Amino acid sequence: MKSLDLFLLLLIVAFTVSRPVEAQNQAGFISLDCGLVPKETTYLEATTNITYKSDANYTDSGLVGKINDAHKTLVQQPLWAVRSFPEGQRNCYNFNLTVNRTYLIRGTFMYGNYDGLNQSPSFDLHIGASKWTSVNIIEETDTVMPEIIHVLTQDRLQVCLVKTGKTTPFISSLELRPLQKGTYIAQSGSLVLQSRYFSSDSTSIIRYDEDIHDRVWNPISDDGSSSISTDLEVQTNNFYDVPQAVMKTAAIPKNASAPWSLVWTIENTTALSYVYMHFAEIQNLKANESREFNITYNGGKLWYPQFRPNKLSIITMYSQVPLTSSNGVYNFTFEMTSNSTLPPLLNALEIYTGVDILQLHTDKDEVSAIMNIKTTYGLSKKISWQGDPCAPQLYRWEGLNCSYPDSEASRIISLNLNASQLNGTITSDITKLTQLSELDLSNNDLSGEIPAFLADMKSLKLINLSGNPKLNLTVPDSLQQRVNSKSLTLILGEKVLNPTPKKESKKVPMVTIAASVAGVFALLLILAIFFIVRGKKGKRNEAPGPPPSVTSGIVKSETRSSNPSIMTKDRRITYPEVLKMTNNFERVLGKGGFGTVYHGNLDDAQVAVKMLSHSSAQGYKEFKAEDANSRRGGTR
Incomplete structure (x- = not known):
């Protein structure tokens, strides 16, 4: 026993750990019958005494289905219905839980030909932004029950089904069970269950309410061992709370004099394995009897010497550290010592592999904010708005752009809800997206006032509120000040709010011009751009052709222009392009009855940008008429 310090293992002994057994209730249980209506x-x-409820309040997508009636007699009621996800690549269940708490998470999948297609569905399961496992159904009556033990790093949890091929992801039931803190600790990441066995000649599984944590224990027997049992009570109240029904039985080898081996294979040969063995002496030993054995694995590596069950x-x-195997095969051998008169014994065995659940996630405050925005505006029908908003980047929500710093949570930097059927007022939850630089709420049915709190969002550079006919377009002073300082561009209706002269009102939208930001914002009306073209050396005195006209955001030019850089096809000019070509309206060429004319450059050609002024005595129709006149060869 002096060599015990050489072995990286721990023993948890019932009589050395004093902790009352929790009452057998379902506190903290979440038991979802997926597709229940x-x-x-x-x-x-009836068989487990577990109360199940519908999953409808935990996901906002999917279709309800029923397995073939002929299969219902083979399975318990939670597997009679399914929820399938034919739309979208990632569909998720969302839970509000306790941070740093350890949870057993189990999904159950029984195809039962619910869709009548006689398929073999295959898809992936994710925890948050990371893959947990793959689900592969071969026969329609197969029941697959992947299980993971996971410590929450935040108070939100997403369990997601991800489409990986042509078949449709589905789920029968989803169960979450809180576990005692400090149990089942992986060196890193989470633990995926490979096997959980106990020795029994019966074929019945053991779970709740015999197991207060609702772990599923499968009976096992083989030709090389036999099962023994006792009617006496076994003290099981260590950290693991293995149920009495499991510990009252044990496996012993039929040939006591020969080494007894337990062998299993893990497909992923690079996986780190974690083994939990539960022992208790359940026979009354006589004075001249003893049970002592050595435990080795994979070719005689000593795991524990001279072990005697209590x-x-x-x-x-x-x-304490995971086990590895180059070929994925694990062979544990139990062999009597010379001091023993009885063969080795094992009551129960649990085998797990480690999986890294990467801490890829969006800032938790921003997740709360975007979830509230989703709820406020009823955006549950947005197929891509499932799981984490930014992570992984492959499944980022539609309409969002995010930043991805190396060691910090992702942040939302732009939000495009153009034409998303929004109604009501502009929610203050937007202010919690503190890194937001672009906000597009255009072409909706928003009402009420333009909120002053938008001015407090220091990262915000552009707001598009066009196409909201019920919205009061009066601009708060604080927001106008942002516009005047050129730290913010505000688009209202067909109008872009630019800095206002000091003597003029700050609450009236002034200038009309086309705008399109990053291909996202809706195209607005371009009212006036005409080209001033420098002729070639030999044609400097040649009379220029008529300037191009601009209508509905499309630049049109006559084919007789002497400058080859002027396009003869329709072209859309975006607002950022206008800002760039005029260097943010830096150089004024002059002012007329309609407004200011700015110098610019476009495709190596000099241009003038004329904008309708709010103070112009002439109106939009007259402005267009003058533009049309110029196209017919008239003067400006």
């Missing part, structure tokens, strides 16, 4: 329905499943009291043995 109506959504208010709950029921008590009488009617659980000992849980596990390694």
